[in-house]
Amino acid sequence: MVKLHWMVRLVRIIAILFVFFGCLMVFWYTPFYSNMMVKLLNTFVPVEVNQVAAKSQQNAALSESENLEPGSDLWIARQAYLKLMEQEINSKNTEGMTTLGLRYKALQEKILKEQQEEQDAEEKPMIPLVAEQATSEVSADQSTEAVKALLDLNSEDNKALMDEYLIFLTTYKLKEVKPDSELHAASELVASQVQEDIAIVQNENAEKNKSISQPYAIVVLGGGLTLDKNQKDIIVNPYTKLRLETTLDLEKKVNLPIVLSGVEAPYMQKWLAERGVEAKLLENRSMNTCENTRFSSLLLQKKGGAPTVLLITDRYHMPRTRRLFALNGIETIPVEAPMPTQLTSWQPSQQNYDHSRRANYETLATIRDMLFGSSGCREVP
Incomplete structure (x- = not known):
């Protein structure tokens, strides 16, 4: 067999590759290529x-209205409140619902006051190096597992806070509400909010019964x-x-x-x-x-x-x-x-x-x- 010159072999390989890529380019411009790739991806x-x-x-229990930061104290307080509200709805205790609403308002005010005090304390002058170190530590904790932990009400920290808020919502002594007082007007606003919360809880129960x-x-x-x-x-x-x-x-x-x-x-x-x-x-x-x-x-x-x-x-x-x-x-x-x-x-x-x-x-x-x-x-x- 006559051995082909290397130049001939090279030209032949180049010609084959040229034809191959030419066919591939034509294929790319047809509907068959994209349809094939979609099938492969879906498979x-x-x-x-x-x-x-x-x-x-x-x-x-998807809700469009709630806008609290997940894992925050106010968010956990909201979960505690809705849990007790569900119990009151099941027992049909109308008076208990209004009382619970007033206690929840007091709990919100307590949390906001504590957060404001913490914020005021943090605004004091800090040593730059210490401040930088604290910032880096917070950034390092921003992982996926940390985010999931924030949303886990059964975690040790969240459960302790949840229990604390449940006790507050069931035992806090409300001030006596007199007619024509500011507290009376506030209680009427709370009563109207309670009605909205009842609807939310009932809707959540319906959603929970829905197939996943x-x-x-x-x-x-x-x-x-x-x-x-x-x-x-x-x-x-x-x-x-x-x-x-x-x-x-x-x-x-x-x-x-x-x-x-x-x-x-x-x-x-x-x-x-x-x-x-x-x-x-x-x-x-x-x-x-x-x-x-x-x-x-x-x-x-x-x-x-x-x-x-x-x-x-x-x-x-x-x-x-x-x-x-x-x-x-x-x-x-x-x-x-x-x-x-x-x-x-x-x-x-x-x-x-x-x-x-x-x-x-x-x-x-x-x-x-x-x-x-x-x-x-x-x-x-």
Whole structure:
């Protein structure tokens, strides 16, 4: 056999590679490539819920109104109050509910007074080196486990504080309320607040009886912002707009709280409000997908828990986002929003390449997350 010259072999290899990459480029511009990548992502990206993280969402009593910092003294006092309120509702003790409301108001005032005294004490001059050391220690404690510990009412510190507040709410002696006094007027306001709290407790009980597999909220991820035609005003970009349009359609079918996630959240809220839909739950600090899922999960924990949510984003973003939500203890039901450009038929086109490019980005990002973890992802907002 005649041995080919190395130059001929090199030219042959280059020609084969050229044909291969040429075919691959044509394939990228067809709808088959992006569809194939979506199937692979949906098949191989795990979305099993982390059961440890899920415990923080199991209360399943999502409330849009509560706005207390999770793990704070006021938050723990609120949990103690609602626990006793539930007992009074079950015993149908109307007078006891009003008394409990007045004691809760007194407990709130006591906590706020103690916090103010602590704040005044901290404002005293400090030695710079000592102050720097204290700051670094706080930053080091801001880990995922620390955040979960804040929300655990059964932890040693939280349980002790909970017991203290329960004793206060059951034994505190109220001042005598005389007609036409300031205390009388305050008690009437408390009575009206008690009625709202009764409705909250009853709603929470209904939510707790709800199946965990049923959704508790709609979570919409922002897709970016852009400038309006006047080149001055900031508005949602086409990706975000299509996700919001999907939200409008879904909101007509299910009556659930809407969570808007991302720095785009205020603009998304405004867009929905202009179309008659109110979204009260905003997570407006996240800068990437990892933070979207982590901060939204913390927000849902803060509001009482949501073990399952309806998730709105595009089809390429969906597998990676569902995995990250699962790691934070939340099961997701995917609701795909369309892309700004639509896939054409089999022939190569620029629109198809836009989809392939998006599929490539999400595939690489998913591989990175699974192998090395998410980069640039803060622990707490």
